[in-house]
Amino acid sequence: MNICVIGGAGYVGLVTGLGFAELKHKVINVDLNSEKVEILNNGASPIYEEGIKDLLRKNLKEGRITFTADLESGAKHADVIFIAVGTPKRDGGEADLTQVIDVAEDLLKYIDSYKVIVVKSTVPVGTVELVCSILKRGKVEGQDFDIVANPEFLREGKGLYDFFYPARIVVGANSDKAKQSMRQLYAPFLSLESNAQSLLQNSGSRPLSFTAQPSTPLVETDIASAQMIKYASNAFLAARISFINEIASICNRLGADVNEVARGMGYDPRIGHEYLEAGIGFGGPCLEKDLKALIRIAENNNYEPRLLSAVLERNEYQVRQVVAKLKELTGYLLYKKIIAIFGLSFKPGTNDVRTSLSLRIIDQLEKEGAIVRAYDPIAISEAKKIKPDIEYCEDPYKAVTRADALMILTDWDELRRLDFERIKEEMASLNIVDGRNIMDTSMLKRLGFNYIGIGRR
Template sequence: MKIAIIGSGYVGLVSGTCLADFGHDVVCVDKDEAKIANLLAGVMPIYEPGLAELVAANVKAERLSFSSSLAASIQGAQVVFIAVGTPARRGDGHADLSYVKAVAHEIAANIKSPTVVVTKSTVPVGTGDEIERILAASGTPVACSVVSNPEFLREGAAIGDFKRPDRIVIGAEDEWARNVMTEVYRPLFLNKAPILFTSRRSAELIKYASNAFLATKITFINEMADLCEKVRANVQDVARGMGLDNRIGTKFLHAGPGYGGSCFPKDTLALLKTAEEFSSPVRLVEAVVNVNETRKRAMGRKVIEALGGSARDKRVAILGLTFKPNTDDMRDAPSIAIIQTLLDAGADVVAYDPEGMEAAARLMPDVTMATNVYDAIEAADAIVLVTEWDAFRALDFGRIHDRAKAPVLIDLRNVYDPAQAREAGIIYTSVGRP
């Protein structure tokens, strides 16, 4: 099957590469000609484990190609995926659909054969209806059907998520589109991946509802962590005791500095705006958004407290900048608010991250970027573990004593055992543990 993916960012590139790996003939399209040139040269625009190798293998097999021409790329394609960005719109938090609509207009102007147009981008309820109107208004004489097929990819594990999904959600309004989408995902039948066919609007809402629920779990356990500190309980024990209940589950019950990334922040805001438009408030999600934003700054104050109440002229080493490990994504990363709180308090901040420093340097020009972990902690008054990269899971406490000015470790991901850290002479602070 010939497939065109419009948008070669995170979702589009991963999805297109995996579909090509299934045996489909895939072209990934992007109007950014520099990005396309880099992809043709084997240079990835994002860091995702295993992606560069998978792209190279499918390009070599002539199943995957790249182009900056949408008009040429969609000719003969049975399926065209829209996978462009839908960032939160400045000022009001609504999802910015300008890129989606622009692509829909361009598809409408160039389509010449029956095509299923699939929205892979995360879009508010009713966007598929708008795309359908755009296609119809063009007067295109060929048959088209608009489908919602939301993505559920975790950065850092996206290839595995695409190839071994928990579910594939397809919102289609006619049998032809359902049959075409079944053929797209037929290779996954060997893995017995469940395909859920719904209405288009239900599929659009499933994505937002899923992310909002996961964000709620994260925020809930973070508030329990604060309570644990007050009552001298251990949040890891609390989370484990909760998670063993199959109705709750263990995932997303890890206390930390709050959620960030490309999905949860913008998707919870977009869901709030949709609910507002339809006069059906979602008060729980509203509280989640507010609590999460407050928490990031609170973690900065936690570091200042560990410094004795003042960060003025103190050197603070930040380990981990990206919003999670195994990505270079800095979007809404908790480290941004934490570092800004420290800078506002007069601290000198030096940071290290295995993949995120180039993007972080553009966002935080006042932060010194170190070449490795132990250069970052040189002469530090405090060390803050913000992102739980594997490289930070076995720090040499002896080297911390030798290189840091003070062996103060604020572990915002609860990577280390408090007793072992203190036995090694580390002045240790974690989240939600006595």
Template structure:
């Protein structure tokens, strides 16, 4: 199949590369010439384990290419994937669809012959209808079928998620698209990785419903973690006891400082706004959004109490800035709110993250960024683990105790066992455990 991917951000680049690995001829398109030049030179603009090798292999095989020219690849394509950003609008919280609609208009002017136009970006219910209208208004003779094919990629594990998905969801109102979409995903084992065909609006809603439910699980377990601290229970045991129930499942039951990233915050907010606009408010998700924002700042209070109740004049070492490990993405990271709250309380901050410091320093230039864990620990009143990078799972506590002003560890990801840390001479604080 000949496929054009519009947008070489996280979703577009990973999707395009993986589709070329399936054996399709893929052209990835972006307006930003510098990004395309870097990709042609073998430089990957995002951090995703294994992506650089996959790009190199498929470029060498002649299945994958990059360009700023939209018209040529779209005219030749059997399917065009729109994979541009849909950030939250600052004015009202709705998904900002201007990039999607602009791409649709450009596709309309370039498309030739019957073509499937696939929305890979996360978009609210009814967006496919508007894309269809825009295409036919821009080019009344365009012969297209607009399809919804939402992504379910986890940053840090995106390649595996695309190549071995839990499911592929395809929503369409034109049956002519069914065979083309089936051929695109034919390399998948249908028994292990089912392809679900549904109506287009249903497909659009599935993505928001799924992400919001996962956010609900995270917010719920964080609320239970707070209760555990008050009643002397252990959240990890509670999570295990809950998760072994097959109706609930063990995933997304790890207590922490709140969810972040490119999906959950904007998708929950977009679902809330869509539901409100259709007079069908989803009160549970409205509450979850508020709980998550409050939780992030509450973690700063936990850190403040760990150093005696007053942060003014104290130096805190921060380990981890990205919203999760194995990514350089800091979007909506809990670290942003926690760091800001600590600064507001008068703390001085030193920080280290294996991949997130360049992006974080653009937003938070006042931190003292270091090149390693030891440098962060020198002279601090406490160390705080915000992101559970593997680098932070085997800390040398003997060395850290010598470096720190006070041996205090605030573990917001519950990586360590309290007794083991205490045996190394540390005062240990975690989330949802009777420390």
């Protein structure tokens, strides 16, 4: 098929375009940001994701994907047009739909033959219908276009893996013709004789072979339910994190260890292990934004979502708790204290620092007069764009030099393997707040560190 992905230089758009190119479709990724377009056409990626550079170079070379800022050429080329632009949070919490609406207005000018328009961005119920009504101002539904809601569930850091191994594919559509196109597009994921092969290189250039998973569940539903499935899924994941953070606070007072509690809970197939890790809370580009949007959607429809509001409040409380733990170790006044931070991205495997709680905690430390020195294996250059004023260190051992405390805020695997004997030599005071519960507590205590985790013994 000929595919156009609008927002094609963003996280979702890039992974989607590359994934379909790898499945032998002819893809044009359109993005307003011509700087990112140029970077991508030169074979480099503006985002960090395992395997993305190799897949990009391969598909550029084989002529299956191109990047452009020209929506007209992308739209005219396509049978299927994905809208994967951003839906950021407005100040009041609701989703800002400006980018989606702008795209719909542009498509109205450029649609010249039948297209399936697929909204992949996370949007409140009613938005896909709004896109449809914009297009209907000049085009005929069913004849010039059909509209589909196809929410995205990829996890940053595992984006390509999630493209090739989706847990489910959700398609909300009214038109049979559009449903048929989506079945055809997603056929490699739905059939047992999958031919979707893709060879990816991971960061250590060890080849990873991805084969689209046979018989992924296809949830064909109405448009409103499809949009709601995405919000409900993210709200549920956020609730799990707030839940286990609540349990961690209770563990703290009882001498129980929340890591052990979560381990024991997770084996129950009704519960599972995922998103059951106590820590600094949920950050990142989606969970908080989508939870806030869902709360506003409910309120705007005369419903007070008490449970969802509690999930959000509990998350905000958690950030304050983490700073309070630091003060428990260092003394109440942080003024001129040197605080080393390990981890800036909102999770490992990505350089995305948008709404990272690590940056929010750093803001808090700065407000209280602390001197912050931060290390992250890959997210420093992204963090500098948002927070140019703190000291960044490419070497973790430099970051801890003369530090009064170390805070671990992203669960990068490599942090577990650092030489804590050496860190001990560098630090002025041996205080560690492990905001991700990843460290070996007995090793740190043996070395003489004052260690505080989240609900750990």
